[in-house]
Amino acid sequence: xxxxxxxxxxxxxxxxxxxxxxxFSLVAPLPMSVSVTFTRGxxxxxxxxxxxxxxxxxxxxxxxxxxxxxxxxxxxPAVARVLNDDGHTVGSGHILIDGDLxxxxxxxxxxxxxxxxxxxxxxxxxxxxxxxxxxxAEHDLMGVACGPMDQMACAIGRPILIDWNRxxxxxxxx
Numbered sequence: 001x002x003x004x005x006x007x008x009x010x011x012x013x014x015x016x017x018x019x020x021x022x023x024f025s026l027v028a029p030l031p032m033s034v035s036v037t038f039t040r041g042x043x044x045x046x047x048x049x050x051x052x053x054x055x056x057x058x059x060x061x062x063x064x065x066x067x068x069x070x071x072x073x074x075x076x077p078a079v080a081r082v083l084n085d086d087g088h089t090v091g092s093g094h095i096l097i098d099g100d101l102x103x104x105x106x107x108x109x110x111x112x113x114x115x116x117x118x119x120x121x122x123x124x125x126x127x128x129x130x131x132x133x134x135x136x137a138e139h140d141l142m143g144v145a146c147g148p149m150d151q152m153a154c155a156i157g158r159p160i161l162i163d164w165n166r167x168x169x170x171x172x173x174x
Contacts, residue, residue, distance in 0.1 A: 010029055011107065
């Protein structure tokens with residue numbers, strides 16, 4: 001069984017920090033994306049990104065050190081842990097990361113990776129639920145100081161205007 005999840009990066013046109021400060025954000029997808037392929041396997045979670053020369057075997061998502069900033073692959077077990085906590089059994093397998101979205105350039109590559117991972121591991125989730133899982137993985141488990149705009153923009157994948165004035169229920173205006 002093989003499942004593939006993809007997510008585009010995003011560009012912020014307005015309101016880059018409004019997701020935590022209030023106001024409006026206007027974001028649009030980029031043509032560059034990240035893809036994650038999940039194949040069931042016998043034990044543990046093996047994560048590879050051949051384009052970057054990265055490979056890591058985690059005995060389980062629960063045993064991964066999610067706050068180790070030196071581990072660029074930790075987003076995958078973080079997403080798996082949130083999904084497991086929410087009752088989605090991820091199980092063991094192999095994750096292959098690919099794509100043309102550059103990392104560390106302000107295009108939300110970590111959010112795109114998290115969203116693509118959710119889509120590969122739990123394809124039944126809606127775009128908003130996918131964004132919520134990806135945000136919790138990055139913010140709550142990994143300790144990334146971010147608001148939910150990047151994950152929402154990458155999950156929705158089209159230009160959106162978001163009203164953040166109600167932080168518990170941001171409104172998407174399309």
